[in-house]
């Protein structure tokens with residue numbers, strides 16, 4: 001049987017229609033460039049939706065993966081495996097926290113954190129202490145618990161009923177926070193920088209008040225660092241920038257160096273929350289993914305990629321401000337390391353389509369926000385190529401309007 005060609009027609013034939021894919025068949029990548037099947041090179045400002053921190057073709061990552069794959073690809077958590085131990089130790093050293101649980105995806109890390117929160121809250125003799133809260137405009141994933149914490153109606157509509165005992169606090173709204181938390185609160189989930197929500201950072205007064213209320217009502221703060229973590233915002237964990245002192249931290253996306261891996265890291269307070277058999281997953285902490293994750297974290301440190309995220313991110317911000325002064329289509333720019341949101345005056349999909357025609361890949365999120373999540377390895381010159389392209393697109397649009 002001849003295999004189907006890799007085209008949009010075959011895609012429609014083969015798959016459920018849940019992904020709005022770009023009409024681009026990718027064969028490989030080099031640095032921050034993706035190459036399509038006709039040999040065209042695309043500057044990649046999406047990085048596998050914030051996954052490919054090292055870009056494409058990093059030899060250390062490939063060597064770590066192949067060396068581990070030759071030895072052992074899977075054995076399950078019935079056994080102890082060195083790559084898991086090494087990665088867990090690394091994460092505990094970096095965070096100063098106490099325990100690690102490995103899963104496979106961001107949403108699974110969130111599910112585990114929801115379960116841990118409720119189990120922990122069960123200790124205090126209040127059967128109502130089950131409430132798990134999140135912040136408006138957030139995104140935590142697609143499985144039932146994570147989806148129930150997620151704000152956007154388009155991710156939720158038609159899938160109701162959602163998980164009982166969940167609720168939402170208005171983002172950065174201290175009065176609403178004070179109103180919503182109580183003795184019945186088990187946990188509050190936060191993204192320090194909301195990614196899917198359009199790159200918005202939690203305010204310092206909000207975090208400070210959240211921490212005070214945690215003392216008053218005895219609940220957990222869970223930091224979802226799935227998109228903003230692993231160095232993207234200039235520090236390994238984004239929550240250290242606002243001193244959030246979370247009890248649980250969720251990591252995923254770049255954690256497995258491109259292989260499926262997520263982690264929940266917990267403080268001493270929750271260290272003994274899980275008993276044998278109370279939670280688990282067959283694949284979680286796969287040794288090849290853990291070896292890749294370790295190589296990825298070591299490379300981030302060896303190559304000073306957190307500093308690069310900060311300096312190139314600041315450069316993009318400064319240059320985008322110059323573009324905003326010329327082009328009224330740019331409404332606002334928000335930048336935290338290499339997590340950048342550009343609010344535009346129409347659907348961001350329009351600009352993403354124009355950029356694709358010019359062989360630059362940018363992501364549209366939150367309707368009118370162009371989101372840039374390039375590899376942390378991006379150089380100033382490569383960033384400039386993206387800025388020049390956006391400048392061209394905005395100039396051409398103005399010229400077309402004036403015709």
Ligand SMILES: Cc1ncc(COP(=O)(O)O)c(C=O)c1O
Pocket residue numbers: 105106107108110139140141142191195196224225226227228252253
């Ligand atoms: C902040 C945040 N949390 C959770 C998730 C869900 O992760 P996954 O898609 O790996 O399930 C994402 C994915 O975009 C995310 O950005």
